Amino acid sequence: MKFFSSLALLLLSIAGYSQENPYWFTDDIKKKVADSTQSQSWRSQMAATYYSISGQYKPALESWDITFGRVKKLSATDSLKFTKLNPVKAKDYILEKAVNEQIVIINEAHHNASHRNFASSLLQGLYDKGYRYLGIETLANDSLNSKKFATLSSGYYSKEPEFGNFIYNALKIGFTLFPYEAEGNNKEREIGEAQNIFNFMKKNKDGKYLIYCGYQHAYEGIHKSWEKTMAGRLSDLTGINPFTIDQTQFSEKSNLKYNEPLLRLVRNTVPVVLKDENQEIYNGEDKDLYTDIKIIHPVTQYSKGRPDWMLNKNRKFYKIPVSKVSSYPVLVLAYRKGEFEQKGIPADIIELNTSKDNRFLILDKGIYDIMIKDKEYKVINIFEKMIK
Template sequence: MKQTFYILSILLLLNSCKASKIKIEKINFKTEYKFSSEIENKVSTDTVPWKYQISAAEYATKGDYKNALIHWDLAMRAGQKEYSRNQVDSINQAYTKVNASDYIIEQAKKNQVIIINEAHHNSHHRVFTKSLLQKLYDKGYTNLGLEALGNGEYLDSTLNNRKYPILTTGHYIKDPQFGNLVRDALEIGYNLFAYENFTKGNGKQREIEQAKNIQQVIDSKPNEKFLIHCGFDHALEGTHQSWEKAMAGRLTEYTGINPLTINQVMYSEKSNSKFNHPLLKALDVKEPTIIIDKKNNPFKYERKDAWSDIAVFHPSTNFVDNRPNWLFKNGNKKVSITLNDIQLEFPVMVLAYKKEEDINLAVPIDIVEVLNKKENCNLGLKKGYYEIVVTNGKESFKFEHKVK
């Protein structure tokens, strides 16, 4: 009996070792995502005035939130402004902080259309909108319009059936966090639709065409509810300084519907907290927050004769190995990837794909660039099966990884 037990123990140990051995496969793989050195080289030689706006979006696309903020602040020439102690005290006495998600979901009951904006360099805005999806769906919001979706000749016509975004689905959707917003929406059951205007010029005409495209979808489903995710000023109601009316204002004009408009751009963190809006500094929020006055009215974002109904105040990010802490929340786990067994010249890019998705087409679930073998490699992933691709642009390897 003893001998049998020892043999079984050895066999189990051998099988266990065999099972834990990762199969690493060399593959032909090309990625559109740029290494930091490529982005920096381009910035150093580019002569266009908006070069830092481009590089900020490129950093966001490759999952580098920290550098996206830095480059955006270089583009905007961020400066410092402070409130006095008395002003800070007055603000905190005049307003009560409430959880932004809870407040928006409560207001959603009274509305048919919600419009929420983003800054195109800020992945956290996409993560916040994603965090609202299930709760809004439960309140009847079944249609999601995304400005970032290609339209017209660029339309990804098979997206709703395929159930995951690919690199041609939309320029900004290449950001893994935007891709995950799309994935989650499709998984929940949303009907996704494009509304961007790719045929007629910028400015006023663009706002008109965007609103008309949304109007057509609303008219075809008059009893359904809609969530619209747009960029920057498109969420403004009232009179716009340059466009007469932004998309949100035009939509009211064409449909008679007064949307709930949400601005999460103005009061978001900068690359350095000293550049944060003084109101954001004064409130010192610890979670996405909306503030309400003594009459229970929410604080609006206002700019001259234009406004959004609600302003969201986002907290400052804490970083874990240069990765934002919010990446490891809302069902995501911090997953450490070991690169010791892969013989590649660094830096490398590590991309995680859902097992059933095509790694040559799909938007990855997460991306991180690792400069050397001493650096920790952490990905934000849900439970499930993944294919991990490691590439330095010349050579590439892949292996499977299960997140329990």
Template sequence: MKSHLLILTVVSILFPSCNDQEGRIRKIDFKTEYKFNSEIENELNKSSEPWKHQVSASDYATKGDYTNALKQWDLAMGARERNFSQSQIDSINDKYRKVNAIDFIVEQSKQTQVVIINEAHHNSHHRVFTKSLLRKLFDQGYSNLGLEALSYKDNLDSLNHIRKYPIQKTGYYIKDPQFGNLVREAIEIGYTIFPYETANSEADGKPREIDQARNIQEVINSKPNEKFLIHCGFDHVLEGTHNSWEKAMAARLAEYTGIDPLTINQVAYSEKSVPKYNDPLLKALAVKEPSVILDQNNKPYRYERGEAYTDIAVFHPKTQYINNRPSWLFENENQNVTIALKDVEMKFPVMVLAFKNGEDINNAVPIDITEIESKTDTCTLGLKKGDYSIVITNGTESIQIGKQVN
């Protein structure tokens, strides 16, 4: 990844403000590993690797660019249009009723000690949804959060008890601001965060599933009276028989602990970059909020693939956009905060990164990131109430602005 180290004279300009930091601008030395769109596209064009679109999807997700992440993932995986007939759509909507996914998951969580939910690594919305579960699950006794994405390179004791915010070496996927916010919120609420990915870089397939499950089992055994939320990637959430691994992590964990976990799949019916390519079931349901569907016996529709399954499938609505940014960035106490750029005297495009005051801007995972092509474009960030340092950089120059969100 390309880094930019800027050596600049510090200049401060004071603008009218509501506190000592609001509106204060100064040039700074700043380096970042987050890539500009042009860098991602250049690397993509130069690459001949068959997985190059998967890499670029992750790069876009890491910098909070949801739209381009979806596009690149669809190029990697392929997408085609499939539709149900109107009679099939009517039958589906007669057979099933939609209920709020958060409320249903929290209610079902009372029946077990372990909840496992998955994500697609290119999809920031999945991380936002898991974050939305944290407070209500904590109120039900869930106090431990296992993250596949956690890196052993970070000092996790410091993360949990001293620093209390994620840095970029906390994990590759955790560099996505929305994943970083999931970690921040979990710590603020009172969760203890732990890794469970195998430390053996050679492990894959069946050995990896076994190692992950054994690592989680060890933590559960050390806290037998506590409850656990596990956030994993893709197929690791599957119970039953897996067609490649014999058993995925979730099924292995059930085998090793005797605990029947609540397994939640929010990947299977995720939206595509072009709505017509969405799964026909997602299109038929036309949900307006994250939803679970129940049959006439109040049994949830579960994801099934061969002999593998999850207890619940979550259906997310089609994303709406505000100033080219997903509207779900501005939910769950987040405000839609506009950053004025018309007086910024530097070459565009620029990257705008928001950090909580007191966090190390050269190492912390930002609260939000967006790239802006022109100073006349609207720049909006999803921020909670608080004091922030807004960093604006074009890779050659950088400035820092204080921002208070009330």
């Protein structure tokens, strides 16, 4: 009886969920950004965001680079300087450095899901070192602290699976999450974000703070449009110099030719930072607008058609049985048990266009509702799977 009650609840949830589905097929994303009245920049950014939310990592990078991809050359002088830098695992360095910090600020590119995956890998280590509060820019409210997972109403970028996993892991570890987004643009927004974080800090003093933001909000120094960024203004309000981390500059692009030349020299297989002969960390060439460190992310390798950074000691491949798919194309979405009914975020998504496509999800241990949707976004199959 319990099984049938759960199934009935799931089916009722599907009916109410269809109107706000943010997970789309590739062809539908292309149609959504085909508006010729919009700029190419807008189309690139929106397509990159839609692809990212729908679990399509490489197409998100490709769409972004249609407008923003640039071929960069390395001078002989810079090449010589960079070859003298030694790579150190970024995770180890950050966790060691975090011991003596009070505020850590780390950014992301909103279309690059690997940044959320790396940030998630830091959570347990930071919690063990006294970090208790996690401010996330995209959050609309703090209701997920009681729900213990993100939902479609939690925020915009948090609809993406890796963002949902990041939030789920943070709550499971014990972090208290809080929103800090502010209205307005440019300088007004930076002031508002910093003030919102400061207001939270004044009321919550039982631990250290991790702040997760987009792009240049994490930068210190002087911004051409904003003057000081959120990070700089938060430092002024608190009297605390935050430890700032950039993930965006030295991350892979869709094509090797668009990568920063430094990536071609380092050739790392894990995220690293670079130390010089004096043990100083390289943090870029711009000394007017900067972060304390810059992470050099590796170029993604693919296993069974999926990005290798999605795998870790707890995550495993799960192959969708051919028998579970009656027609193509389909979207396959994996929800942690009980989350779909509450408009939760899928832990992983894949699109299958033929029976010959790579059909592997990557999932952490647990029980999942695997949902298969046809081209009209109708659910044609649901089944339960335990990942051990």
